[in-house]
Amino acid sequence: xxxIDLVYKAQKGNEESFLSLFQxxxxxxxxxxxxxxxxxxxxxxxxxxxxxxxxKKINTLKNPEFFKTWLIKIAKSCATDVLRKKKKVIHLxxxxxxxxxxxxxxLPLSLTLQDLLDTLDEREKSIILLxxxxxxxxxxxxxxxxxxxxTVKSVLYRTLAKLEKKVRKVDMYE
Amino acid sequence: xxxxxxxxxxxxxxxxxxxxxAKLGVMQAKKESEKKNQIAxxxxxTSPLNKKVAYYKRxxxxxxxxxxxxxxxxxxxxxxxxxxxxxxIFTSEHIDDTGVRMAVISGKGQALDQTFxxxxxxxxxxxxxxLTDDKETKLLLTYQSExxxxxNHYIDLFEGVSSIxxxxxxxxxxxxxxxxxxxxxxxSKENKITEALSFASIKEYADQEIxxxxxxxxxxxxxxxxxxxxxxxxxxxxxxxxxxxxETVEVNKxxxxxxxxxNIKQVEFSDLETRVVVTGSDTKLLTDxxxxxxxxxxxxxxxxxxxxKNSKEYGYSVDDEKSGVFLQSxxxxxxxxxxxxxxxxxxxxxxxxFAPVEDRQGSILKVGEEIKIPLTK
Numbered sequence: 391x392x393x394i395d396l397v398y399k400a401q402k403g404n405e406e407s408f409l410s411l412f413q414x415x416x417x418x419x420x421x422x423x424x425x426x427x428x429x430x431x432x433x434x435x436x437x438x439x440x441x442x443x444x445x446k447k448i449n450t451l452k453n454p455e456f457f458k459t460w461l462i463k464i465a466k467s468c469a470t471d472v473l474r475k476k477k478k479v480i481h482l483x484x485x486x487x488x489x490x491x492x493x494x495x496x497l498p499l500s501l502t503l504q505d506l507l508d509t510l511d512e513r514e515k516s517i518i519l520l521x522x523x524x525x526x527x528x529x530x531x532x533x534x535x536x537x538x539x540x541t542v543k544s545v546l547y548r549t550l551a552k553l554e555k556k557v558r559k560v561d562m563y564e
Numbered sequence: 565x566x567x568x569x570x571x572x573x574x575x576x577x578x579x580x581x582x583x584x585x586a587k588l589g590v591m592q593a594k595k596e597s598e599k600k601n602q603i604a605x606x607x608x609x610t611s612p613l614n615k616k617v618a619y620y621k622r623x624x625x626x627x628x629x630x631x632x633x634x635x636x637x638x639x640x641x642x643x644x645x646x647x648x649x650x651x652x653i654f655t656s657e658h659i660d661d662t663g664v665r666m667a668v669i670s671g672k673g674q675a676l677d678q679t680f681x682x683x684x685x686x687x688x689x690x691x692x693x694x695l696t697d698d699k700e701t702k703l704l705l706t707y708q709s710e711x712x713x714x715x716n717h718y719i720d721l722f723e724g725v726s727s728i729x730x731x732x733x734x735x736x737x738x739x740x741x742x743x744x745x746x747x748x749x750x751x752s753k754e755n756k757i758t759e760a761l762s763f764a765s766i767k768e769y770a771d772q773e774i775x776x777x778x779x780x781x782x783x784x785x786x787x788x789x790x791x792x793x794x795x796x797x798x799x800x801x802x803x804x805x806x807x808x809x810x811e812t813v814e815v816n817k818x819x820x821x822x823x824x825x826x827n828i829k830q831v832e833f834s835d836l837e838t839r840v841v842v843t844g845s846d847t848k849l850l851t852d853x854x855x856x857x858x859x860x861x862x863x864x865x866x867x868x869x870x871x872x873k874n875s876k877e878y879g880y881s882v883d884d885e886k887s888g889v890f891l892q893s894x895x896x897x898x899x900x901x902x903x904x905x906x907x908x909x910x911x912x913x914x915x916x917x918f919a920p921v922e923d924r925q926g927s928i929l930k931v932g933e934e935i936k937i938p939l940t941k
Contacts, residue, residue: 405590412586420582421573431656434585441589446597503572522569 397454400445408445415458416441418523419465425515426469428507439468459534462524466516473512505553514549517542580662580881580899581655584669591670653758654692654704658749660879660903662919663836664702664760667695672835673702674806680796686711689796696767696802697834698810700743703728703763703776703798708756717781717792718748719759724782725791728763731775740764740776744904744917747879762904770807775799808835811924813940821931822863828929829913831939837901838891838918840929840939847914864889867931868916872902879903892928892936893921 393414399407416437423436444464451460506515513535520526520534528546532539653659654668667673673695680689692704707714719726721742729737746762766774776799781792815828826844846862861869871888874880880902882888891898904917921927927939 405594409583409587409590412590413583416582416586417578420578421576424576425573430579434579434581437582438585438589441586442593443589445590445593503575506569506572518569523573 393457394454397448397451397457400448401451405445408448411457412441412444412461415461419461422462422465422519422523423469425506425519426466426512427472432472436465436468436472439471440465443468459526459530462520463534470512509552510549513545514552517545518549521546579657581657581665581669583896584666588669653706653749654760657878657881658758659747659760660881661747661760661762661901662899663901664704664747666920667702667835668693668704672805672808673704674800674803676798676800678798678800680798682794682796685709685792685794687714687794691798694800694802694806695808695836696765696806697808697836698767699765699832699834700836701740701761701763701766702836703761704759705761706756706758708754710755712792714755714757715750715752716784717750717757718784719746719761719778720782720784721746721761721763724784724789725780726782727779728761729777729779730766730769731777737777740766744901744907747903749877749879766802767807769802770804771802773799773801810834813924815939817937817939819931819935819937821867821935824863826864828937828939831927833921833924835920837904838898838921838927839907840891840916840918841909842914842916843912844914848912862914864916864931865914868900869902869905871900880905887932889916889932890930891918891921891939892930893926894923898927 393411396407396411400411419440420433420437423433423440424430427433427436440461444461447464451457506518510518516535517531520531521528526534528539528542531537532542535542537545655665657665659665673693675693676691678691680691681687682689687707687709689705689707692706693702694704695702718724719728721728721740722745728740730740732738740763743762743764747760749758750756751758761778775797778796778798780794783790783792811833813831813833815830817828819826819828824845826842826847829841829843832839832841842864844862844864846860847864850858850860852858867887868889871883871886871890872880873883882899882902889900898918898921901917901919907915907917909915925940929935929937929939931937
């Protein structure tokens with residue numbers, strides 16, 4: 391059965407179809423949540439809440455082929471809510487400057503999970519995840535994040551520079 | 565380049581209860597929509613996150629009542645015990661029994677929420693929940709102390725001096741046998757023990773007021789075994805919500821593994837576990853010249869235990885890298901419950917215990933990589 395068939399069935403209230411769909415992405419959602427909340431219990435809460443909200447709202451999904459993107463948006467919003475409750479969300483002021491560089495970016499070679507967890511704020515984590523984990527283009531990220539393309543680019547470059555700096559700093563002391 | 569992020573993110577371990585948490589989310593959404601259809605339109609939906617807060621508040625109200633009634637209870641331990649419930653310790657991997665975790669996640673069993681204060685040792689015991697079926701009872705509790713160091717303390721019904729007794733109407737004590745070893749976790753920061761006790765069924769007492777008494781803690785230290793003499797009582801009415809059924813299906817299917825022939829006699833499905841009962845050419849008791857009988861581990865048991873790993877933090881769990889014996893149901897791998905390793909069947913039988921399955925009809929026993937036997941078709 392295709393993803394689109396499963397979405398249609400889930401929209402009719404079939405929980406098994408919904409769970410089969412959800413199961414395809416739950417590990418990704420958990421890992422994404424973990425990156426935000428940094429602990430297992432809260433990350434599991436985010437997964438549960440995502441399943442709860444997604445099942446409740448699946449009727450509002452007009453294009454079943456965008457199920458994955460739709461689910462990622464819900465998961466992101468749940469993770470942000472958990473952080474907000476714990477008052478951990480800090481958004482940096484964004485420069486609204488457009489970049490002309492190509493889409494071909496690179497990450498420092500010695501990047502670690504701890505760098506991702508400790509160095510980046512929530513928006514930066516999100517853009518790095520969407521770009522390098524899920525493989526979305528910058529245009530797609532701008533739609534998911536509901537941000538201008540220029541802002542997405544500037545956040546991405548700033549984040550890469552930040553990671554590069556962090557890795558170099560660590561290298562210096564090693 | 566994306567491989568770097570992927571590689572790093574894949575270092576985040578996936579907890580066993582992940583899919584169950586998704587199921588719980590869907591279940592809650594479904595329940596709410598059913599309620600919405602049935603009851604008034606002006607009901608406000610509650611998300612699991614908000615429910616947590618509501619649950620916490622409800623518990624605080626219960627705590628306030630307990631504080632008024634139980635004069636010996638001090639404020640701090642009571643709040644600590646409540647916090648423990650809130651922390652969902654029984655659904656964490658510190659409890660090495662998937663059946664217990666799944667049952668708690670699905671809200672099964674009877675909530676007890678009773679606190680007993682053991683004044684002599686300054687131990688606050690919080691009875692959280694009870695579940696029972698035809699073959700076993702699970703009693704979930706925590707105990708914590710500010711004065712007694714609880715490290716190495718256990719309610720060891722299997723090899724220790726601890727026991728659990730049912731007090732019948734005449735006042736007589738009926739000892740309840742252990743079923744497996746149960747699960748226990750010591751939190752050194754809090755000096756608190758979380759325990760999922762596992763003992764004989766009390767199903768026949770459904771709808772009756774009963775009294776259970778836990779007697780003595782077993783202390784295992786380098787010099788051997790010691791005891792802490794005490795009695796912790798628990799009185800409650802065993803409600804139908806605590807009781808679940810066990811479905812037994814005759815299988816009678818043969819398979820050969822490493823030159824030995826095994827017969828799957830039956831499979832038992834319950835809310836707490838799935839038991840597969842097997843007899844085989846090497847599961848028979850051996851008798852020596854003096855008439856002494858020995859039970860020798862069969863090749864199947866070796867295979868079952870091959871995937872077992874043990875840690876102080878998480879007890880027995882599954883080593884996914886290793887080959888073992890598993891169930892498959894609804895395309896999911898169902899793990900063994902290794903803390904039930906000593907559950908005895910009848911003579912010549914070997915019992916393998918797994919987590920509960922949802923799709924009973926579609927269950928398959930997998931031995932190693934090659935052998936797959938449908939259990940119910």
